[in-house]
Amino acid sequence: xxxxxxxxxxxxxxxxxxxxxxxxxxxxxxxxxxxxxxxxxxxxxxxxxxxxxxxxxxxxxxxxxxxxxxxxxxxxxxxxxxxxxxxxxxxxxxxxxxxxxxxxxxxxxxxxxxxxxxxxxxxxxxxxxxxxxxxxxxxxxxxxxxxxxxxxxxxxxxxxxxxxxxxxxxxxxxxxxxxxxxxxxxxxxxxxxxxxxxxxxxxxxxxxxxxxxxxxxxxxxxxxxxxxxxxxxxxxxxxxxxxxxxxxxxxxxxxxxxxxxxxxxxxxxxxxxxxxxxxxxxxxxxxxxxxxxxxxxxxxxxxxxxxxxxxxxxxxxxxxxxxxxxxxxxxxxxxxxxxxxxxxxxxxxxxxxxxxxxxxxxxxxxxxxxxxxxxxxxxxxxxxxxxxxxxxxxxxxxxxxxxxxxxxxxxxxxxxxxxxxxxxxxxxxxxxxxxxxxxxxxxxxxxxxxxxxxxxxxxxxxxxxxxxxxxxxxxxxxxxxxxxxxxxxxxxxxxxxxxxxxxxxxxxxxxxxxxxxxxxxxxxxxxxxxxxxxxxxxxxxxxxxxxxxxxxxxxxxxxxxxxxxxxxxxxxxxxxxxxxxxxxxxxxxxxxxxxxxxxxxxxxxxxxxxxxxxxxxxxxx
Amino acid sequence: xxxxxxxxxxxxxxxxxxxxxxxxxxxxxxxxxxxxxxxxxxxxxxxxxxxxxxxxxxxxxxxxxxxxxxxxxxxxxxxxxxxxxxxxxxxxxxxxxxxxxxxxxxxxxxxxxxxxxxxxxxxxxxxxxxxxxxxxxxxxxxxxxxxxxxxxxxxxxxxxxxxxxxxxxxxxxxxxxxxxxxxxxxxxxxxxxxxxxxxxxxxxxxxxxxxxxxxxxxxxxxxxxxxxxxxxxxxxxxxxxxxxxxxxxxxxxxxxxxxxxxxxxxxxxxxxxxxxxxxxxxxxxxxxxxxxxxxxxxxxxxxxxxxxxxxxxxxxxxxxxxxxxxxxxxxxxxxxxxxxxxxxxxxxxxxxxxxxxxxxxxxxxxxxxxx
Numbered sequence: 001x002x003x004x005x006x007x008x009x010x011x012x013x014x015x016x017x018x019x020x021x022x023x024x025x026x027x028x029x030x031x032x033x034x035x036x037x038x039x040x041x042x043x044x045x046x047x048x049x050x051x052x053x054x055x056x057x058x059x060x061x062x063x064x065x066x067x068x069x070x071x072x073x074x075x076x077x078x079x080x081x082x083x084x085x086x087x088x089x090x091x092x093x094x095x096x097x098x099x100x101x102x103x104x105x106x107x108x109x110x111x112x113x114x115x116x117x118x119x120x121x122x123x124x125x126x127x128x129x130x131x132x133x134x135x136x137x138x139x140x141x142x143x144x145x146x147x148x149x150x151x152x153x154x155x156x157x158x159x160x161x162x163x164x165x166x167x168x169x170x171x172x173x174x175x176x177x178x179x180x181x182x183x184x185x186x187x188x189x190x191x192x193x194x195x196x197x198x199x200x201x202x203x204x205x206x207x208x209x210x211x212x213x214x215x216x217x218x219x220x221x222x223x224x225x226x227x228x229x230x231x232x233x234x235x236x237x238x239x240x241x242x243x244x245x246x247x248x249x250x251x252x253x254x255x256x257x258x259x260x261x262x263x264x265x266x267x268x269x270x271x272x273x274x275x276x277x278x279x280x281x282x283x284x285x286x287x288x289x290x291x292x293x294x295x296x297x298x299x300x301x302x303x304x305x306x307x308x309x310x311x312x313x314x315x316x317x318x319x320x321x322x323x324x325x326x327x328x329x330x331x332x333x334x335x336x337x338x339x340x341x342x343x344x345x346x347x348x349x350x351x352x353x354x355x356x357x358x359x360x361x362x363x364x365x366x367x368x369x370x371x372x373x374x375x376x377x378x379x380x381x382x383x384x385x386x387x388x389x390x391x392x393x394x395x396x397x398x399x400x401x402x403x404x405x406x407x408x409x410x411x412x413x414x415x416x417x418x419x420x421x422x423x424x425x426x427x428x429x430x431x432x433x434x435x436x437x438x439x440x441x442x443x444x445x446x447x448x449x450x451x452x453x454x455x456x457x458x459x460x461x462x463x464x465x466x467x468x469x470x471x472x473x474x475x476x477x478x479x480x481x482x483x484x485x486x487x488x489x490x491x492x493x494x495x496x497x498x499x500x501x502x503x504x505x506x507x508x509x510x511x512x513x514x515x516x517x518x519x520x521x522x523x524x525x526x527x528x529x530x531x532x533x534x535x536x537x538x539x540x541x542x543x544x545x546x547x548x549x550x551x552x553x554x555x556x557x558x559x560x561x562x563x564x565x566x567x568x569x570x571x572x573x574x575x576x577x578x579x580x581x582x583x584x585x586x587x588x589x590x591x592x593x594x595x596x597x598x599x600x601x602x603x604x605x606x607x608x609x610x611x612x613x614x615x616x617x618x619x620x621x
Numbered sequence: 622x623x624x625x626x627x628x629x630x631x632x633x634x635x636x637x638x639x640x641x642x643x644x645x646x647x648x649x650x651x652x653x654x655x656x657x658x659x660x661x662x663x664x665x666x667x668x669x670x671x672x673x674x675x676x677x678x679x680x681x682x683x684x685x686x687x688x689x690x691x692x693x694x695x696x697x698x699x700x701x702x703x704x705x706x707x708x709x710x711x712x713x714x715x716x717x718x719x720x721x722x723x724x725x726x727x728x729x730x731x732x733x734x735x736x737x738x739x740x741x742x743x744x745x746x747x748x749x750x751x752x753x754x755x756x757x758x759x760x761x762x763x764x765x766x767x768x769x770x771x772x773x774x775x776x777x778x779x780x781x782x783x784x785x786x787x788x789x790x791x792x793x794x795x796x797x798x799x800x801x802x803x804x805x806x807x808x809x810x811x812x813x814x815x816x817x818x819x820x821x822x823x824x825x826x827x828x829x830x831x832x833x834x835x836x837x838x839x840x841x842x843x844x845x846x847x848x849x850x851x852x853x854x855x856x857x858x859x860x861x862x863x864x865x866x867x868x869x870x871x872x873x874x875x876x877x878x879x880x881x882x883x884x885x886x887x888x889x890x891x892x893x894x895x896x897x898x899x900x901x902x903x904x905x906x907x908x909x910x911x912x913x914x915x916x917x918x919x920x921x922x923x924x925x926x927x928x929x930x931x932x933x934x935x936x937x938x939x940x941x942x943x944x945x946x947x948x949x950x951x952x953x954x955x956x957x958x959x960x961x962x963x964x965x966x967x968x969x970x971x972x973x974x975x976x977x978x979x980x981x982x983x984x985x986x987x988x989x990x991x992x
Contacts, residue, residue, distance in 0.1 A: 164792055165677040165775075191791040195783060211783060213793040213823065240781040242828055244858060250793050250824035251781055288731060288786070321731060322786035 078152035085113035093172030093223030101145035105222030120181030133267030142267035157231025159256035172223025188214025207331020216252030259332035266523030270424030276356030428521035447610030496571030496594035501562035676840030690721030701833035704759035709752035713832030731787030776825035778833025795823030907931030944972035
C-alpha cells in the first residue's frame with residue numbers, strides 16, 4: 001500500500017516538474033500540498049528506505065497506464081459530437097461513425113428538434129446536420145453532419161465481448177459544460193452486461209444493454225461508450241436515478257453497438273424503424289423455465305408451430321433462462337428479421353425459423369420527422385426540452401447571419417409518413433436501382449418467359465410466365481395462376497405462392513422497382529441465419545409483398561421472398577447459379593422453399609424469351 | 622471534494638467534539654491521498670485484468686438478491702446479501718424488506734429460496750437469513766483483512782434491482798476514502814449504525830445495495846455495504862460499508878448456532894416482532910416468560926433468574942406483568958417490544974398482578990449486552 005502511494009506520489013511529482021499538469025483540473029495543488037505536508041514528510045522518509053526501487057518500478061507502470069489512457073482519449077475524442085437543436089435550447093451528445101458524417105445519438109436527444117441540428121466537434125467547429133433515421137423504441141437516432149467527407153470517425157467494437165469489470169470511457173457533453181465542444185471524459189468499469197431496462201410504454205426500451213459506473217449525466221445522452229482499446233461499444237442513454245436528483249449515482253446504461261449494427265442500414269435508409277416481437281408473450285414456469293403464455297394466431301411463430309405452453313429453449317441461437325433474457329434477445333432485433341427459435345413440447349425439441357413482428361402499431365410510426373407522438377422521457381431527462389421546439393420556418397436567419405440550414409440544405413430532407421427523412425431512402429433506392437439496371441440489361445418490357453429444365457430430384461419441369469398468368473408443369477402435373485381478375489393463390493399448394501413469386505420476378509426484371517406500386521429500401525438483414533447481411537428492397541403490388549436481397553458491396557441479387565398475404569409465410573426463392581441464355585445473364589439454378597420446407601431446386605436448361613423480347617432495355621415508364 | 626469524503630463530519634461537529642478533530646484531520650488528509658490515488662488509478666494494465674475479472678466472478682457468486690416486503694414510497698422491497706457459510710447463512714442489512722412473512726433469496730445462478738430470518742443484530746444494523754441449501758459458494762470468515770484509506774475496492778450489490786434471476790449483480794469501483802467512526806446523532810444526523818465504517822468515494826450505497834459487499838480488487842472481503850445515508854442538513858449522501866471484522870464475530874456465532882444473534886419469535890407474526898429489534902430480552906432483567914405460543918400470550922413470569930435485577934426487585938414466578946414503565950403490555954410480544962426502549966442504569970417501574978393484587982416494583986435496567 002505504502003509503496004503504491006509512494007509510487008503514485010513520485011510519478012505525480014515528476015509530472016509536476018515536467019509541467020504536464022494532471023488531467024483532473026479541479027484539484028488545487030497548492031492547498032493540497034499545504035494540507036498534505038505531513039504526508040510529504042512521511043513519504044520523504046519512505047524514500048530513504050530500501051524499497052524505493054520497487055516503488056520506482058510501480059511508478060513507471062502507473063505512468064505507462066496513464067500515458068496509454070491519455071493516448072486512447074486523444075484518439076477517440078475527435079469523433080465525439082456535441083448536438084444542439086436549432087433553438088439552441090438544451091442539447092446532447094453523439095459520435096461520428098463514418099468519414100462522410102453519419103453520427104449516432106439518442107432518439108430522445110433529437111426528438112422534437114426538427115430535421116436540422118447544429119453539431120459541434122472538439123476541433124471547435126460547428127456543423128449543420130440533418131436528421132436521417134430514428135429508432136424510437138431503441139432510443140437511437142442517426143444524423144449526418146454536412147460539409148466534409150473527411151470527418152474523424154470512431155471505430156466500432158464488438159459489444160458482446162464486453163465483460164463486467166472492463167474499464168470503459170464515457171465521452172460527451174454532460175450538463176452542456178463544454179462551450180468549445182471538447183468532450184468531458186469519465187472513466188469507470190462495466191457493472192453489468194445483458195441488462196434489461198423497461199421501456200416507457202413501448203418507447204425507449206433498453207434491451208441487452210451495458211451498465212457502467214462511469215458517470216453518465218444529463219447531456220451525456222447519445223454520447224459514446226468506448227472500451228479500453230478505444231473502440232465504440234455503446235451509446236449512453238440513461239441511468240438509474242431516484243431521490244438524489246437527476247445526476248449520476250453510478251448506474252448508467254448504454255445501448256450496445258451490436259444492437260445498433262442490426263438497425264444501422266435501416267436508419268441510413270431514413271426510416272422510423274421498429275423493433276421486434278414474437279407475437280407471443282412468455283411467462284416463467286414452475287421450474288424457472290420460460291413458457292409461451294399466449295400467442296397470436298397471425299404470427300409467424302404460430303404458423304411455424306409454436307403454441308401456448310411450449311417451453312422456449314433458445315432464440316437467435318442464445319439460450320433462454322429467464323423472461324428478461326427473452327426480452328433482451330428479442331429487443332435487439334428489427335421487425336422483419338428471421339431468427340431461429342427452439343422450443344420444447346412433451347420433452348421433444350423443435351427448431352423453427354420465425355419472422356419477427358413489429359412492436360409498434362403502424363400508426364405510431366407514420367408520424368413525420370417533426371413529431372413522433374410524444375413518448376415521455378423515462379429514466380433520463382436531458383437538458384433538451386422537446387416540448388417547445390423552435391419552428392425553423394419562423395427563423396429567418398441563423399445566428400451567424402446565414403440562411404437557416406433548412407433552407408440551404410432543403411434538398412437533403414424530405415417528409416414522408418413512416419420516414420424520418422425519405423430523402424435518404426431515395427438515395428439507397430437509387431443505389432439498388434443502379435445494380436438492378438445492370439442485372440436487367442437486355443430484358444424487354446414485355447414478352448413471356450418459358451423456362452424448361454429438371455429439378456435436382458430428377459423431375460422435368462416447364463414454366464411459362466406471362467402477363468396473363470403463370471403456367472407450371474412438374475412431372476406432368478399442371479399448375480396455373482391467372483393474374484388478371486383472378487384470386488391470388490398458394491399455387492402449387494404448400495409453396496407459399498411459387499407461381500405468384502415468378503410473376504414478381506418477371507415484373508422486376510422487366511420494369512425494375514418502378515414496375516411496382518411502391519418500392520422502398522428496408523435496410524439490411526441476414527439472408528439466412530446466421531448468414532451474411534444483405535441489402536433489402538421491399539416492393540408492393542396488389543397486396544403482394546416481395547423482399548429482394550442484394551449482396552452488399554457487389555452487384556449481385558441473391559434471391560427474394562414473396563408473401564401473397566400477411567397471414568402466410570413467404571415463398572422463398574434463392575438464386576444458386578447464373579448462366580448466359582441468348583446473351584442474357586439469368587439464374588440457371590434456384591431453390592424454392594416455404595415455411596422451412598424445401599419445395600425443390602430447379603435446374604434451368606433452356607429459356608425461350610418470347611417473341612417480342614428482342615427490344616433492348618426499355619421498360620415502359 | 623475533500624468534504625465529500627467525510628460529509629458527516631461537519632464544522633458544527635468539530636466545534637462540539639474537539640476530540641474528533643484528529644480523526645477529521647486525518648480523514649481529510651487521507652481523503653486527499655485517496656483523491657490522488659483515484660486520479661492516478663493504477664488500472665488493470667498494472668493490476669492484472671484477469672485477476673480482477675476472476676475476483677469479480679468469484680465474488681458475484683457469493684452475493685445474493687433479496688426480495689421481501691415493501692414497494693411503497695421510499696421503502697424498497699429488495700436488497701442484497703452475502704453468503705458466509707456453505708449451508709446458506711446470509712448476512713444483510715436490517716431493512717423493511719425483511720419485514721415480511723416471505724423473504725425470497727435468489728442466488729447468482731438463479732436458484733430461488735425462501736429464507737428464514739434467523740435474527741438481527743441491531744448494533745450492527747445487520748440481519749441474518751438462512752436458506753436450506755448446501756455446498757454454496759461463500760465468503761470465508763477466517764483470515765479476514767482490513768484496509769486503509771486509498772485502497773481501491775469493488776462494490777457488489779443488486780442496486781436498483783437491476784439484476785433478476787441468474788443475472789449478475791452490479792459491480793462498481795471506488796476507493797476507501799476513510800476508515801472512521803460514523804458519527805451519528807438522533808435527529809439531524811441519524812444513522813442506523815454508529816461504529817467504524819469505511820467511507821467510500823463512489824456511490825456504493827444505492828437503493829437495494831445495502832447488504833452487498835465491498836472487496837479489494839483481488840476479491841478479499843472487506844465490508845458490508847450499509848444503507849443509503851443522507852445528511853439532511855447538507856443534503857450530501859454518504860457511502861459507507863461496515864468493516865467485516867466487526868461483523869465477523871456475530872456471523873461466526875450464527876453459523877455455530879450461538880446466541881450472539883437474537884432469535885426472532887417464530888410464527889405468523891414474526892415479521893412484526895422483528896420490526897423492533899431487542900436491545901434487551903426479558904432474561905436480561907432476570908425474567909423468563911411463559912412460552913410465547915399464541916398471538917397474545919399473557920406475559921406470565923415462569924421463572925425468576927437468581928441474582929438478577931428482577932429477583933432484587935421482588936418479582937415472583939406466577940406474576941403477570943401489566944406495565945413496563947407507563948406502557949401497558951398485554952402480551953409477551955408487547956412486553957418484548959417495550960424492553961429495547963429501556964435505558965441502561967435506570968430504574969424502570971413495573972406493575973405486576975400477583976394473585977388478586979397489583980404490585981408495583983422498580984427494576985434496575987442492566988447494561989446492554991455486549992459482545
